[in-house]
Amino acid sequence: MRIGITYNLKSDLPISSSVSVPEDAAEEFDHPETIEAIQEVLSKEGHEVHLLGGDLRVVEKIKEFGIEFVFNIAEGFQGRNREAHIPALLELLGIPYSGSDPLGLALTLDKALAKRIALSLWILTPKFWVLDELRSLCEIPDQFPFFVKPLWEGSSKGIRFSSRVENREQLEKEVKRLFDNYTRVPVLVEEYIPGRELTVAVIGNEPPEIFGIMELEFKNQKNKDFCYSLEVKRSWQDTVAYQFPAAISREAAQILERHALDLFKTFRLRDMARFDFRMNPDGKFYFLEVNPLPGLSPDSGDFVILAKKKGVSYSVLISRIFQTALGRYPSLFQANKQV
Template sequence: MRRLRVGLCYDLAEKHQPRPGEPPDKAAELDSRETVEGLSQALASLGHEPLPLGDGRELLQFLQAGGRVDLVFNLSEGLTGRSREAQVPALLEMLEVPYTGADPLTLALCLDKAMFKRVLQAEGLPTPVFRTVEGPSAVEALDVPLPAFVKPLAEGSGKGIQADCRVESPEALRRVVRRVGETYGWPVLVEEYLPGAELTVGILGNGAARVLGSMQIEFLPGSGEIYSYRTKQDYLDLVRYHVPPQLPAETVQAAQEIALATYRLTGCRDFGRVDLRLDARGRPSVLEINPLAGLNPVSSDLVILARRRGMEYRDLIGEIVQAALDRHGNNGS
């Protein structure tokens, strides 16, 4: 493979820390310097020239000034709007710059949990029954089967998820829906709570996409049995990861087949991760998909899963880059 100039696009969490009155997990989806440096080192070890560019605005300034790269490795989550993850890919497509990962349509669809779930339902893929609460005026009349789970409609990385998001009474339901809506914006998603094991499935590639592996998340005391922002931050103390999952082989196989079908249905590219839970009968159901899965070299789920499967970080990044090059009709030679 020839040496490529690879631009890195990302939103640094340290530049967007919460102000007084803002939620403490405001920057939960954004990347750390550790991630940018780890990715840069991996690309350099593969023989490429990494060029950290910064966020979408900085990327635009670079391109407007005549800057050129062979490929953009996109980590950018964006900052505002339910289509924020689509902003950088849309810019790159307009300017015909090759990039890693999903396109604008897939990223916008998958961030809006209700839209994503409607697509799954239309194709007969399992996902918890849900409804959206459009605003404060709809809270008092809210009537859903309990227990239920309350989430922000368009957030990731456990943002907005707390122990009280699993609700078991009408009073708690109304209280938590108001909190989530007032803090993270309306609409709010309310879905059926599934009591079974939680697992995530990593996927790599495109036309011949393959399952990298599955990882079960075992919740330890203090986690609240929820993969919340706090749990993800303190994962060494609050969860135990099992690769392969400590579940029946047929259950894992079913989860992987559903995950791969979800990846293909939504048009994910190069890499991604699908989160599932088992229902009361042990059947896997899709919670959400992350077509822009985190790539922190130490703590991101996809990276941990790859490492447990014997794939080093450098090789994971190499597969993502090669998949993007193949998709763009450039094998790097």
């Protein structure tokens, strides 16, 4: 099968000398090693694999190489619909692809909309406010601490140790930092939930399955409440302890599994996704956000780390994601089985 891989490299970020960009502007984009690793897995399965990139030249390359299926990990360059750009283009061209559809990707990138969906399912989420301008700060009550982040970014973009604020002075400073650095992106202020951080991986379609539950905590036990800030993410090997399976009761695990599957189905996600939750000291779970396009670096990324701790190799994981996506296209799936 002729397969194309769509992606964005960190080196692809369009930078203008007249426009300043935050230091983490390319944080979600991939290194060439990730693309090469995926290409190697698919090539070893007998496919002809082409690298398509993630801009408008994708159209020309699809026609040039006669692409039959796309393995998509493109994040897009700008706007709250950026993760949906390549999938929407592929749908317009009638090309089958891996991962969620444009609506699922756009809806889940907007953290406030995702939270409202969770609330409609009676799944707890921290109280939150969305700010479109600095003067809207007066609407936020004095119910500290809060956690402050961009409304539609991923990979810890915009999140720092300073994101947890304890008073109004810190809140104003943090909100201003985000508005200054992430133009045209609203700011999400949410109730800070003390406790444990857990991530739930889902894979599959009919039906989707729980791939595993993993807890993230600091290696330094003096730091009680885990925060996946940019500082932590960039030094994860030294600072983060990944506990798999998470040390929670079976009853608690069943609640988390049910929440993740309900959200996966309601968002109509496809193939894979990862859901982040906080567990407060009373054992209640709060939905934080969902990532339907989790990082697939062979060396890092929570989904890949969880898989390795589960005993699933990188090649097996990529192959399973591919086969899961292919299963949504019966004719391609059958043709692939006959190869």
